[in-house]
Amino acid sequence: MQTEANNQTSIAQLAAQHGLGLIPETITINEIGLDFRVAIATAHNGERWVLRIPRRSDVMPRATIEGRLLQRVAPLLDVTVPDWRIHSSELIAYPLLPGEPGLSIGLDGSLDWHVDVEDPTYTHSLGEFLAQLHSIDHRQVADTGIEIRTPDEVRQAIADDITRVSSEFQVAASLLDRWNTWLADDGFWPATSALTHGEVYPGHLLLTDQKIVGVLDWTTAAIGDPAQDFAFHRVLVSDEAFAATVQRYIEHGGNVGPKFAEHCAELYSISPINYGIYALTTGDPAHVRAAAAALNPEA
Incomplete structure (x- = not known):
């Protein structure tokens, strides 16, 4: 069973492989999602990021569609939506959006x-x-x-x-x-x-x-x-x-x-x-x- 520190290290390494440098100690992980593990972390430049890590390969084709849709709806809505800066078969990552989740x-x-x-x-x-x-x-x-x-x-x-x-x-x-x-x-x-x-x-x-x-x-x-x-x-x-x-x-x-x-x-x-x-x-x-x-x- 992985410890929290091991989880933080593995996620930081995964992000680094995609060109995103994170401070491992800042990584918090949410395991609740059925399709993705979600983590929030601080990059070395101080920017906060959200990371979605797929639990299964079958979720990625739908994620590819989601990414295309986000690009289309972003300029059409008054609310903000995720801006995927990283999108691969192993990781989706975007800058943390303003606001607090309602739940x-x-x-x-x-x-x-x-x-x-x-x-x-x-x-x-x-x-x-x-x-x-x-x-x-x-x-x-x-x-x-x-x-x-x-x-x-x-x-x-x-x-x-x-x-x-x-x-x-x-x-x-x-x-x-x-x-x-x-x-x-x-x-x-x-x-x-x-x-x-x-x-x-x-x-x-x-x-x-x-x-x-x-x-x-x-x-x-x-x-x-x-x-x-x-x-x-x-x-x-x-x-x-x-x-x-x-x-x-x-x-x-x-x-x-x-x-x-x-x-x-x-x-x-x-x-x-x-x-x-x-x-x-x-x-x-x-x-x-x-x-x-x-x-x-x-x-």
Whole structure:
């Protein structure tokens, strides 16, 4: 088992191989990420850097797409996004962005909140950011390699994922009934697709005085259902705070359907399906066991 000092030394050596000189003693490591180890360190010139180290080779093709997308969206957004100065099969690194994550996760899994998700400054800035993101012309990012799906294709993909996971895991009947009812109701589903981040939650948002100033981790970005970017927010905040975010979104050009809030909640409810797909993809026994428990909580 590697000690912290050994981890720091190995990361500093990896960075040096890519032309980045780090002070090993300044390196702090976050092991929580499923696809990447993340470290923050100070370079010899005093600049702070973020390093993403892949856990598996299969994550890098998606990372290549993410890197291309970041270059396209950076000048189109008022928030900052990572500027990848180093991108290889072994390391991604970029200067630390301003702001503080709204949520951090301790090594023991504890949650440390750094944002008041009910604060109007936060809810308004979230609505403004999502309106701006979702307004980006698809043609400006389509050739980056991100997944592009029509509303019908998004819906079918969810149905296909449920079918795949159900063939490999025991899924609670109550969950299957809920999801099938949702999928069959045309009133939930959007008429148009939008460029989405895919995992908008406080851990990926950088804030200053409760206002979003930066957005991290665009790995799951796609052209698809705009409600995806509201799903976590829907279950995290009160009805009033959610309505305030949606109202700000609409005021800045966003469009929502009549069952938007309910649709966002249903998108969040399939998190066990998404985790099941991840577990099947990685084949990791620990993830397979955790996914099985999430998919059949009644067992």
